[in-house]
Amino acid sequence: MNEFxxxxxxxxxxxxxxxxxxxxxxARYLGTTKSSRLVGxxxxxxxxxxxxxxxxxxxxxxxxxxxxxxxxxPTLMQELLEAEGILVKDNxxxxxxxVFWDPSKML
DNA sequence: GGTGTGACCAGCT
DNA sequence: AAGCTGGCCACAC
Numbered sequence: 001m002n003e004f005x006x007x008x009x010x011x012x013x014x015x016x017x018x019x020x021x022x023x024x025x026x027a028r029y030l031g032t033t034k035s036s037r038l039v040g041x042x043x044x045x046x047x048x049x050x051x052x053x054x055x056x057x058x059x060x061x062x063x064x065x066x067x068x069x070x071x072x073x074p075t076l077m078q079e080l081l082e083a084e085g086i087l088v089k090d091n092x093x094x095x096x097x098x099v100f101w102d103p104s105k106m107l
Numbered sequence: 108g109g110t111g112t113g114a115c116c117a118g119c120t
Numbered sequence: 121a122a123g124c125t126g127g128c129c130a131c132a133c
Contacts, residue, residue, distance in 0.1 A: 002130075023115055027128095033116075035128045040114035045131080060115065067114030 004030065008042040009050060011103050015057045018084045019101035020093055022061045029103040044070055056080040063096035 007030055015021050023043075027036035039058070044067075046053040056077045060066045065088065068077040078088045087094035 005130080024117095027115080032128080034126095035130095036115040037113060037127090038115090038129060041112090041130065043114055055114080058114075065114090070114060 004032070004035075004038060005042050005045075005049075008039055009046060009053055011107075012043075012046075012053050012055065012058055014103070014107070015054060015101055018086060019099050020057045020059055020063070020081070020086060020096075021101045021103060022059060022063075024061045025100075025102050025104065026058070029107070040067065043067060054080075057084075059093055063093035063100075065091045065093070 008026060011026050011029065012021070023036045023039040024033070026039050027033055032038075043053075043055045043058055046055050055067065056071070058067070065077055065081075068074050068091065071077045078091075081088050081093070086099055093099065
């Protein structure tokens with residue numbers, strides 16, 4: 001477990017309920033904008049290291065649910081988001097600019 | 108211990 | 121305006 005992953009998880013846990021963030025925003029906050037892929041990779045492994053990480057609150061920069069296939073079922077991610085009051089349509093978060101949570105501004 | 112592989116993004120054609 | 125390319129780096133095999 002290295003520091004990068006730990007920081008990623010730490011930030012994801014801080015995403016408020018009913019808000020979402022992006023891989024790029026998290027990477028940028030950590031000062032490693034170009035390593036945004038690692039953030040996605042971290043999410044991929046998050047379930048085995050620490051299940052309490054709300055990976056469903058992290059989407060790509062367009063608000064697209066690119067990672068839904070990595071959940072238990074392809075619909076689970078959307079269901080979790082909708083359960084928090086986030087509207088999802090066509091694999092995409094609606095009102096994305098409204099629910100977007102930017103760690104570099106909010107922390 | 109080298110190589111391939113991403114839940115991505117920005118910049119260039 | 122839309123598609124392609126490169127970079128990034130931990131991890132599994």
